[in-house]
Amino acid sequence: MSQYGLSFAPLVPPWALALLAVAAVALIGALVWRRRRGALWRGLAFAALLAALSGPSLVEETREPLRDVVAVVVDRTGSQKFENRAAQTENARKTLQAALENLGGVDIKTIEAGDAPDGEGTRLFAAVDNGLADLPAERLAGVFMVTDGVVHDIPATPRIKAPVHVLVTGHQGERDRRIELVEAPRYGLIGKEVVFTVKVEESNGPGEAVEVTVKRDGALATRVLARPGRAVKIPVKLEHGGANVIEFEAEAMPGELSEINNRALASVEGVRDHLKVLLVSGEPNPGERAWRNLLKADANVDLVHFTILRPPEKIDGTPVRELALIAFPTAELFGQKINEFDLILFDRYSNMGLLPPVYFDNIVNYVRRGGAFAIVAGPNFSRGDGLFYTPIGRLIPARPTGEVFETPFRPTLSEIGARHPVTRDLPGSAQKPPGWSEWFRQEQSEVLRGAAVLNGAGDAPLLVLSREGKGRxxxxxxxxxxxxxxxxxxxxxxxxxxxxxxxxxxxxPDLDEEVLRGKVAGADLVVERQTLAARAGPVHVTAPSGQESELTLEPAGPGLFRGRVAQAELGLYRLSQGELTALVPVGPQNPLEYRELVSTTEKLRPLAEATGGAVWRIGAAGTDAVKLPRLVSLSDSPSYAGADFMAIRRTGASVARGLSLTPLAVGVSGLLVLLGLVIGAWAREGRAWEGRGWKGRAWRVRRR
Structure with a gap:
């Protein structure tokens, strides 16, 4: 296929050519105004001269037609996997491909759009931009999108310069119920309630009140009723520090597409407002300053500290109230407000009659209900007035033997202590023996329960940790x-x-000795098991899709085992091993892809019609079959769709394969044309003057 045109290569500077043209126009204009014969010939001569100076050439271009390109965009996101949408999508793609091939002169570019890695839903137009980035816009004849119609990156104005046709899977009358988190706090105080705002939405539902089940870390927290379309506030109490996983689940609706969006998830970080610590020191000793300095250094700690300044052997008949600089508020601390403390610490305390037995009973009850209690034993621990021989002895995990080691020794990790998170990897513990200074006194005791994580003189237990009821x-x-x-x-x-x-x-939570947890590392889910045992069995993993599997864990350190789930699905994973369970959200806690599952023809209609295309529903309920309108091709047209057809735009794109130039104003031909016009102008003007002169003489003769 050849195309012709003109090109110019001036022999003089453009400004000179323009000056000559202006002068020629002025001269010819003057001749015409004076009605002088030969003006036309002079104009033609000047035009030929200017044309010759502009260097005209005839351009012959040989072009090869290009095939039109049609983009077929296939939605493979999560919402396309419900009911028979996946089969409808594949059938539509095959039918469309066959129809395009029958048109001829068309190259098909298939673009598949999967779930966005950041959980931002269906992003078909981003997939189109990436898939057509290397294609010239003039070659694009049309775009066909096979989708459920719920697209989350629809541009405000069309960026595609070709007709866009949307083929919608699914069927009319689809039913679905979903729950939406309107407000969800990210942080909350331990032991306090945080308030969530949730809303239940329905498509083609009955509109009746729905029961919403609320779970905290997999355990039932509460149940509430919510009417569709109305926000409801739900208070939930945070039980521990770290991540508290809260689930909201609306009861299923008969015949709905999926229950995957009946659940919403929130992860709330539990924090303590202010730690309230009660430190009671016995006789003055250097150790109480270490504890006091540590606790006072933290601005988040509210410390109440009392010290017994008189040693037991100095007790006489003086009333206790007269010995104290200020009254020791035992009734208030150990009776009324004991449950307000997060930690109670007795440092070298002995039973000197300051606390009645009822207050020791209160401490026992405080611990068993979930409180924290620590004892630093001094020389009086083994005596008859030691704490072990009070009601608190029911909490103490080791029985004193009555002997005291007073010999230099270096604390070491026990076999269990090497795996316990409290003592594992303590700075200096990797050395054998650890690079720590010596101690010189230790109470010899027999462990009754719990775990000895540090050993001292003669490998006797030095630090014992124990759980008592709900406390420690x-x-x-x-x-x-x-x-x-x-x-x-x-x-x-x-x-x-x-x-x-x-x-x-x-x-x-991070310091629990028996714990199962998971965390996200890139696109993978890392499962971690912390245990005091020498081995850890497999972990049962339930993916968000419901698929179950067993994950084998490998040693990652003393008392620590890890496994990895590659390319984890987006959503909530459930981990379990024996009585231990863990919930791990992967990606966005409530993926945008699953918020709307009902297919629609309305979201993409404005954009499709703005490009001359149309939206078609191709599926029906209960079948994989699809029905597409007939496909035709049109030249430039304001619309590429009708009642029963959809069309692509023939672009007529081509590429140049050859080019030739033929000069038009040089050589003998150009010279002859120019000379002919000059001679014609001269001859015409000469005859005109001759005629005027003869007629004038004749007129004068007759007058005489």
């Missing part, structure tokens, strides 16, 4: 921790040990 107890069988704080012989990790012990007592 820590027993340190030496008052020499202050040597580490003072840096004696290089010191030791006293601050880290005290911090971990206090956080374990207050149920910090």
């Amino acid at each position: 107890v820590a027993l340190l069988l030496s008052d020499q921790l202050w040597l580490w704080a003072r840096g004696f012989q290089g010191g030791g990790p006293y601050e880290e040990l005290m911090r971990r012990m206090a956080h374990w007592l207050m149920k910090e």
